[in-house]
Amino acid sequence: MKPGIFRIAVALTLFVAAFIFCTVYFRNNIVPTVMGSAIAEVRAMCTNSVNLAVTAVVGGGLEYDDLFSVVKNEDGDIEMVQANSPEINMIAREIANLAQANLDELGLKEISIPIGTFTGLALLMGLGPDVTISVMPIGSALCDFVSYFTSAGINQTLHKIYIDVHATINIVTPIDEPTITVKAEVLVAENLIVGNVPQFYFGGTVQNGGFLDLAP
Numbered sequence: 001m002k003p004g005i006f007r008i009a010v011a012l013t014l015f016v017a018a019f020i021f022c023t024v025y026f027r028n029n030i031v032p033t034v035m036g037s038a039i040a041e042v043r044a045m046c047t048n049s050v051n052l053a054v055t056a057v058v059g060g061g062l063e064y065d066d067l068f069s070v071v072k073n074e075d076g077d078i079e080m081v082q083a084n085s086p087e088i089n090m091i092a093r094e095i096a097n098l099a100q101a102n103l104d105e106l107g108l109k110e111i112s113i114p115i116g117t118f119t120g121l122a123l124l125m126g127l128g129p130d131v132t133i134s135v136m137p138i139g140s141a142l143c144d145f146v147s148y149f150t151s152a153g154i155n156q157t158l159h160k161i162y163i164d165v166h167a168t169i170n171i172v173t174p175i176d177e178p179t180i181t182v183k184a185e186v187l188v189a190e191n192l193i194v195g196n197v198p199q200f201y202f203g204g205t206v207q208n209g210g211f212l213d214l215a216p
Helices: 003-058 085-106 115-119
Strands: 068-072 078-083 109-114 130-151 156-172 179-194 211-213
Touching: 003 085, 003 109, 003 115, 003 130, 003 156, 003 179, 068 179, 085 130, 085 156, 109 115
Parallel strands: none
Antiparallel strands: 068 078, 109 130, 130 156, 130 211, 156 179
């Protein structure tokens, strides 16, 4: 092999090796670190959007009797705890729709990350001037009502109702597109039921100390 061709082959091999090393290092060290910072900021924004939706719909509080009714027989014994499905469905839809609208309004966001973070070195994390990257959160929100029965003493059962909002967010950035989940669980009503709560519960079975998902 001629010296000139040999030098070209060596230079090309070194270039390819350096390119592969930089690509692997960037993917394994820099991308996770940078995306970790971006995800933390986006998660905070999305969590706030979901919480605002819940607060806007139920900020004034919900009465237990608006959501459930305790049905008793002629002897005063509890026959069932019945859900007000139309009201529950309406509230769940309002929260889900508002949370979705809040997420859609986020749009394109610019996040500032210190340049030292791009090195992937812990010693330089958070140091240096900021580098701005654009992120686009794209999410979908779902709302469930979750009901818990827990023993509260002899012949007493505490019934708690939570609103459970789940949002799945796809974060579009120039270097990666991770997906995160944002969850908000808010206690909206509770009631201390005196008497034996039957196992029959609005068409399903519930054990004391367990829970029933009331997703509409």
